[in-house]
Amino acid sequence: MHSNKRYLIELCTAAGLIVAPFVLPHLGFAPNTVNRILVWGLFGIGFDILFGFTGLLSFGQSAFYGTGGFVAAWLLTRAGYPDVFSALVIGMVAAAAVGYLVGLIALRRTGIYFAMITVAIAEVFFFVEFNPLSDFTGGENGLPGVPTPSFNLGFTTLHFTTGWSLYQFLAVCYFVGIVIALRIVRSPVGAVLSAIRDNPLRAQAVGHNIHGYKLTAFVIAAAYAGFAGGLLGVMQAFMPPDAFMFDTSGQLVMQTAIGGTGTLFGPLLGAAIWLFLQDFLQSAFHLGAAWKLVLGLVFVILVVFLRKGIIGGIKDLYDLATGAKKKRETTEAEALADFKEPAGSSDIIAPHKREGDRSSGPILQATGLTKRYGGLIANSDINFTVNHGELRGVIGPNGAGKSTFFKMLTCEIPPSSGTILFEGRDITGKSVTDACQLGLTKSYQVNQLFTNLTVRQNLTVAVLADLRGKFKLDMFRDPQSILGLKEQVEQTLHLVRLTNRVDTKVSDLAYGEKRRLEIGLALATRPSLLLLDEPLAGMSPQERVETVKLLKSISKGRTMIVIDHDMDALFELAERVTVLQEGRVLVEGTPEEIKGNAAVQEAYLGGMHEEVH
C-alpha cells in the first residue's frame, strides 16, 4: 500500500482543491457554500479519526467546535488580540485541552454509554455558553466582527477576505489538516486505533494501553473541531452561538455517515451533499423548512442500505466491477500444504529480554489462588509453580476451572485471594496490558482477532506493542522506520505458516488459519511465558499433528503452559502436567505419572460415568 503510491492521496487532494474554484461554480455551488463545506470537512476529519478509525461515536463534538470558535472569536473581537491565525491556533489548543478533560470522563465507559455521555456533555456546554459565560460569548447574540486573516510576508501582505479569496486560506487549512490526518492514520498510533475499533479486548491483551489511545483520538478530534470552529467565525465574520447546539453535533454525525466513515474524506463529501441539497431544495423546490425532512429521510435510507456511506458504496461497486473482492476459502489440503516448508533456524522468535528477567528457577509462582463468583467457587487455593524453559500441560474435565485459572494468571480477572509472582515480581491485580508488557500473554480459547484487518495488520498491531511499549505518541512516524518491525512480523508469519495469506482479511480466513493467527498474535509480542488455552480446539486430526509440531518449535527457548482436551497431544508435548478438578489441583507430575494415577482415572472415568446416566 506504500511505495510509489505514497503521496497519491495528498497530490489528488491538492489538485482537487486547486481545481475546485474553476469547476464548482458551474455546478451551482456558490463560493460561500464551498467555504462552508471546507469548514465542515475539516471539522469532520477529526471526527472521522474518532468514529471511523477508533470506533467511538460521539454526539458531542459541538462542545469543542464551539469552544475553539469562541476562544478565537473572543480573542479577536473582545480582547484586542491582533493576529487571526494564531488566535485560531489558541482556540484549537483550548478545544484540545477541554477535549482532554471531557475525554477523561466520557471514556470511562464505551458503546452507547459513551454516546449518551457525550450528548449530555455537549448540552452542558451549550447552557454554559448561554448563561454563566454569556459575558464572554455574547450569549444568544454571539460575537460579531470577527476579522479575516492576513499575513505579512515582508515584501507584501496577503489578505483573505470573503468568497474565493477566503477559499484560498480555507483550502490551505484543509490541505494541511488532511496531510496531518493521513500521517496519523498511517502511523503506529493509527494502527492501534484501528485495532481498538475492531477488538478492544485483544488490543489491550497484546499490550496496548487502549484508554490512552482512545483519549488521544478524542483530543485529536477536539483539536480539529476547535480549529474548524474558529474558521466558522472567520468565515461568517461572526461567531454564532448555535455552534454549540446539539444540531451541530448531529449534522456532523449525519454528514460523516452519508459521505462514508473511515475515509477522512467522507465528511467533506457528506457536507457537500448536505449543503448542496439544502440550497437546492430550498431554492428550486421552495421547500422552505422541509429540506431537513428530506435530508433526514435520505440519511435514514443511506444508513439502512449503504452502511459504509457513499464512498464505501462506490468502493464496493468498484470491487464488484473489477472482481477484486472474490472470496477464496482455503481447502484443508491447502492449509496443510502451508506446513510443507520446513521451519528454518531463523524461525525461532526469542523472548523479549526484559530488565530483571532471570533465566533459571521459577518464572511463575501462584500461591493460594482462589476465585469466587458469589457462592460459586471456580478456583480454590491453587498453588502452582512453573520453571524457566518448562512446557507445562494443564488438563481437567469440563468445568474444572482451567480457563478461569488462565484468566487470573494473565491478569484478565483479579483473584478473590492469593498472589501471582512472575519473574519474581508480584503481578496480582495488575492489568492484562501490563502483564503482556512484562512478557506474559495467552492465546485465547475462542479466537480474539482483529477480524476486519489483514493478517499482516493483525500481527503488526501485536508487534508494535512489543517494540513501542504500551503507550507512545509517535503520531507522525512511518511504521516502516521502526527497527525490527517488518522482520518480527515476517518471522511470526513464517512460524505460524500464514505467509500465503498476508494481505487477506481475517474474516476471509479458514478456521484452522484463524487458530494459527490466534497463536501468532500472542507469539508476536515475544512473551517469555506463553499460555495457550486449547490451541487445538476444533482442528482436524491432521491439523492437530501439524499444530503440535508448531507448538514444539515455538517452545524452544520459551516457557509455555498449554490447556487442552487432546490428552495424547498434550502428553506428547508437555514435560509436566497439572490436573485440575473442581477448581483444585488434583495432582501434578510427568505424563507417565499422570497416566498411571488412580485419582486422575477416577476424575475422568467418573465424569464419563456420570454422563452416561
Next chain:
Amino acid sequence: MINWANFVSQVFNGLALGALLALISSGLTIIYGTLGVLNLAHGAMFMLGGYAGYVAYSYTGSFLVAVLAGSLFVGLVGILMERIIIRHFYSRPHEDQLLVTFGLGIVFVELVRLAFGSQSQLVPAPSVFSGITSLGFMFYPTYRLAVVGIIAVALTALFLVLYRTRIGMIVRAGIEDSMMVDALGINVYRVFMIVFGIGAMAAGFAGIINAPVVSLTPGIGDDILVQTFVVVVIGGVGSFPGAILGGLIAGEIISITSMVNPGYAYVMLFAAMTLVLVLRPYGLLGTRGRE
C-alpha cells in the same frame, strides 16, 4: 435568605419533572435492556405523544381520549418502527443502531414541524384538575400534583406488567439473556416488538400528560432525550428501578438549581452524572456487564 414556600414548590416541581423523566427513562431502559438498542428517537416519541393527544383533543375535547390516543398512537409507531426498520439492525453494530434511530427522530420531528408549524400548541388541563390546590401552607397548581399521581399509577402499571405477568417475565429474562430466551423456544422477535411498543408508549403517554404543563413544540423531545440519558446513566442502563430513582434525582436537581439560577441546572445535572460515573461507573442500581 431562602424563601421556604418557593423552595417547597420547587421540590414539588422537581417531583413532577422527576416522575415524568422516570416514566420516559423506564421506556428507554427496558427497550435497551431487552433489545440492546438505544433508541435516539425516544425524545421524538415523547413529542409525538403530545401531538397525537393534541389532535385527538381538538376533535373530541376530551382529555381522556387525548391520553388514550397519544399513548396508543405512539405505541403503534413504536411497533411499526421495530417491524420495519429496527429489526434489521439487531445484528449490526451499536453505532448503526444509534445512527438510524437518530435519523428517524429527525424525520419524526420534521414531519410534525411540517404539519403543525414551529409555533407552540396548547392542550388545556382536564377540568377536574384545573385551578390550584391549597396545601395548607402554600398553593400549588392542581394539575401538577395530579401529574405525580397519574405517573405513579402508570409506573405501577408498568411494574405490574414487568414483574407480575408472563410477558413481563419473558422481558426480564430477555434483559438478562435474550439468546437464552430464544433458545427456550419463545419467539423472541415478537417479544422485542411488544417491548418496543410498550417502551415507546411510555414516552408517548408522558408526552400527552406533560402537554398541559409545557406547551407543545416539535423540538420538545430533544431536551427531554438528553435529560433521559443522564437519568439512565445515573440509575444504571437496563434497570427499571434505576430509571425511577435516577428520574427523581434528576428532576429535583433541575428544579432546585433552577430556583437559584436556571443557567446552572444542566451544569449541576452533569456534575451529578460525573460523580456517579466516577464512584459507581455502572450507575446507582445498574449491574456490571451491560455495555
